[in-house]
Amino acid sequence: MSNPSRLNRAVAEAFSEIADLLELVGDNPFKIRAYRRGADAVLALDVPVDEALADDGGVPGLGEALRAKALEYASTGKLDYLERLREQVPPAIVALTAVPGIGAKTAWKLYESLGVDDTASLLAAARSGLVRAVPGFGERTEENIIRALSMHSPVQGRRPLYAILPVAERIIQVLKDMPGVTAISLGGSIRRRRDTVGDIDIVAASSDASALLDVFVGCDEFGEILSRGSVRASAVTHAGVQCDLWVVEPQQYATALHHVTGSKEHHVVLRGIAGRLGLKISEYGVTRDADGGLEQVGSEADLYALLGMDYIPPELRENRGEIEAALARSLPRLVEPGDIRGDLHAHTTWSDGTAGIIEMAEAAKKKGYEYLAITDHSRSLAIARGLSEERFLQQLDEVRRAKQHVKGIRILAGSEVDILRDGSLDFDDALLEKADIVVASVHSGFKLDKQTNTARIVSAMRNPNVDIIAHPTGRLLGKRPGYAVDIEEVIREARNTSTALEINSYPARLDLSDEHARAARDAGVLVCIDTDSHGIDELTNMDYGVWNARRAWLEPENVLNTRPLKDLLAWLNRV
DNA sequence: GCCGTTTTCGGCCCGACTGTTTTCAGTCG
The missing domain is CATH 1.10.150.110 (DNA polymerase beta, N-terminal domain-like)
Known part of the structure; x- marks a missing residue:
């Protein structure tokens, strides 16, 4: 898969x-x-x-x-x-069905009766009042077509999780304390913590659905209300993200939340299993075929138990083998934020960070970490004020002095050294040997071909000084896909050289992706979840990395920085 | 078009919402 x-x-x-x-x-x-x-x-x-x-x-x-x-x-x-x-199928039909609210039937009718063959001619026809003249169409439909086609930011493709999550949480905040609300949660791919999400799904249990829906459609976050019924409503945020609210009875909450969380692929398989057990799962409950009675489902765990399996955390619900594992009672014990004992990739004012070494260490200590690696950029990355060799040596001393000032956390003196186009590293070995930890990464030559990129990363991993490859594919969600690289080859070589591969927690990176991190895990490669922080606030981005790791099935033992300091130091001195 | 401790046809998920229609079709999730 x-x-x-x-x-x-x-x-x-x-x-x-x-x-x-x-x-x-x-x-x-x-x-x-x-x-x-x-x-x-x-x-x-x-x-x-x-x-x-x-x-x-x-x-x-x-x-x-x-x-x-x-x-x-x-x-x-x-x-x-x-x-x-x-x-x-005329291309016109394909084009017209892309308009929200227009399905196959409507598209054919418009195409055959008005001869419109793209969205522009449809808009023109609607504006001149031709649509309402077609049997089965009225003024409202015509208006809806005009609105759908002239929206500046129509509901569009998936966006990065980090761009949507804060809005979604603000909406939840508005709703959660309303009278009658006994439970409320985000669902959909946000709850599954996918790196990108298409829309915001919210499920609430309330004794007063109507009041809750009123507050929802009146929420400041929305620029437009698409629908408002007695149990459901849809709206669009100012940024063009669709948001749906479902309101159910408290006893339906668990199955409704499960339904709305998805994924579709996960549910398809679950329904098949339920069917063979004589059960039917819907958003309103689990029904027995035999007598039509409802099973007691007080939680999602109850639902999975009914199907003879362990509880499956939302991050795994993608039909990537989690159902088989849950049936066999062999689901992974997924890594949690509390398992993380330190951060091995962070920047300071020595290069392009905004906080000093001590400040960063104090902030990391406050998070309860046992260690923090200071890994500023190397000389070639001028745009990030990469350290010269001399400055790098100075910083090593400075970090070791800082250790005296900050007790209760171990500061590691490291480098994020650039992997150059020819596969050599930006600092020579004699210099890198002086560091406690070396993170190597690509920041240049993004247009190089796959073979060249793969070769230079492989060559970096073969350097015994290199401990971790940071953001191995270079992607930026919503901005660029990452450079061409044979990730399988990188994973193989990481295994051969016992190099760790990073899940970079910067929310726009999440690099490795969940699928790549899963492949790394399957190959027996250690993964390291780092924030790549450029300031103390960014240390909290660790959650994004952990979510991504959970989606990759990672257990604490698969993650380098869940290890206690002593074990980490032993690993850094490997070979 | 697939599938079957039902063996070769009959089921396969269906409910909410909108709009235009007088009782339901189309779309969406």
């Missing part, structure tokens, strides 16, 4: 496109779902689909028809059926 082959990805994409197109031509919904499930099934394979199909058992979810299509794609690189479907 973590790394579907190129073929599997392509086949899954083709199946998904078939499903989309079948939806647009109004085909059998169950057939559509079969293609969607087929796509998921192919993505979940850990061998290329043609090999998997060659085995006896076949692949669940791929019957006769999908099996033949997967093989056709594997041998020819295309699908006849898909190409014929594409010809049946």
